[in-house]
Amino acid sequence: MWRRYQIKDSVPGGTRDLQILWRRFECWIRENAPGDFAALRSGASGPEITILEDGVGFPLHSGLTSLLSVCNGVTPRRSSTEPGAFLLGYSLLVADQILESHVYLVSMARDAIEDGYEEEVIGRTAHPEWVPFAQSLTGDLLFVDHRDEHFGEIGEISFGDPEYLKLWPNMNRMFGDLCDAVENSTGLPTARRSPSIYDNRMVEWVSS
Template sequence: MATDIPGLTELWQRFDGWLAEHAPGDHESLRPGCPDGEIKRLEDGLGFSLHEDVRTTLALHNGVTMRGASTEPGAFLLGYSLLDVDGILEAHRDLVAMVEDAREAGEEDLVVGRIADRQWVPFARDVSGDLLFVDHRHHHWGEIGEMSFGDPEYRMLWPRMDLMLMDLCDSVEKGAPLTPVPRVPALYEGRMLEWHIRPHDSSRRA
């Protein structure tokens, strides 16, 4: 039940603690939280107020030290790396550009709310540029989505970030498959967390 789920800060601290013990490279990649002034700069750049989950996450960690190769740590969120304020603004500008280009081309119905949207706030990115985002649209407020440039439409992964963190914590602590996104946690060289695609879901993107 939702009432049994700890707060987001507690869940992030639980996940951080697991990383510190089992994936020290990933834990070392975490950057300190950002000050309130950076949050305001982000909101000014986006043009709207942030969901509290994004505020909480940035207050704890202003992204990670971005890795230069796949063998470097920092992509512990299903293969995605947490973005800092500048990274969020850059990724959001890319989404806005996709929306504007689609409107100019008369292809708004194929793009807006499907593979890009002004009210998606990216918070993690993988090496190919795919994104995890917090949806800020009214009827999708707070949902965690995944946008892949190879897919015709985004996927809603979790209805809230606390549910995402709860599932991640349970999965890494038990070494069990992650249900909403069919992945299995694995440690690489005892220093970083990887997420292997489950065999029966091999048709999906890794």
């Protein structure tokens, strides 16, 4: 039986709310998915986040900086049987990996413009204002959208699909839904996945 933690959190909307939600989620994986818990890295320092923002070229959404401040990624995975992909099968990236992934998306967008097929790429599978924060073993990405009209939204890029998928309106809603899903063994409607425990040590997300 999965242990449940009820940490009363305020209405999602700010840095404090996200940190409360993270502690709630962290408490759950510590007791129910110890392998995932062991894969967590400590939070990034202020200078590390500043270096990342300088590299990206614009201020990061507060949801992303708040997440980095409590968890700067996870231990790299080498196979699907290793823990650390507790976020829908994605592993949180460390700050320098975030920058590398952003550079990759920027280069995709630039190449599309130079080669004349920007309509097939820009805002569909890549954009200079998308900042990845988690990656799957197959290379798919979760990102925070920094475009004005989509600021803070969480999207998913699957490079086998022609269009990205918006999953959540913000980071707070994402972790709120994740907490509810793992605590109650229920699915995530927007992501169409449900949690299960593999080998008593890590969270897996199966199609639902």
